[in-house]
Amino acid sequence: MQKITLKSAAAGMVLARDIFRNGTTAGFPVCGKKTVLTASLITRLEHMDIATIYVEGCPCGEEGDRSLDAVLHDLEHRFVKVRHDPLMARLYDIYSDYYKRSMGDEGGRQTE
Incomplete structure (x- = not known):
């Protein structure tokens, strides 16, 4: 599981945690865990001011990451x-x- 910015998200990534409207579990749920991201869903999340999400695996490896x-x-x-x-x-x-x-x-x- 990796926490990434929504700007780093790409279609095909799978959510590792539920996404809530205000960022807390007390908020309104927007998307559920295991949801496969699409370009239109990413755009909708941007319009909701969602800044970060958790995705399965570590799809956004950074330079210096080890295997x-x-x-x-x-x-x-x-x-x-x-x-x-x-x-x-x-x-x-x-x-x-x-x-x-x-x-x-x-x-x-x-x-x-």
Whole structure:
């Protein structure tokens, strides 16, 4: 999941969270989670002064972003001396699962 500006949004991206009119869950819901963005929907959201949205994956990678393989390699390197400890091994698994979920197969970028 990545928070992006509406100006960075593109047709085909999928919402990771509901969008509310005033930005809080107490506001009027505008679009639901899992909605696929279209050009007309993005335009309508702009007219509603929605500034940011959450989309699935990390479709707007920035320069300097690291790939999932590089992040997992670094994680392995950091835990190499303590992986024998059950608690540290569990911590490693938690971080590894988190990175895999948040970055996805292609570093979080959408694939088709």
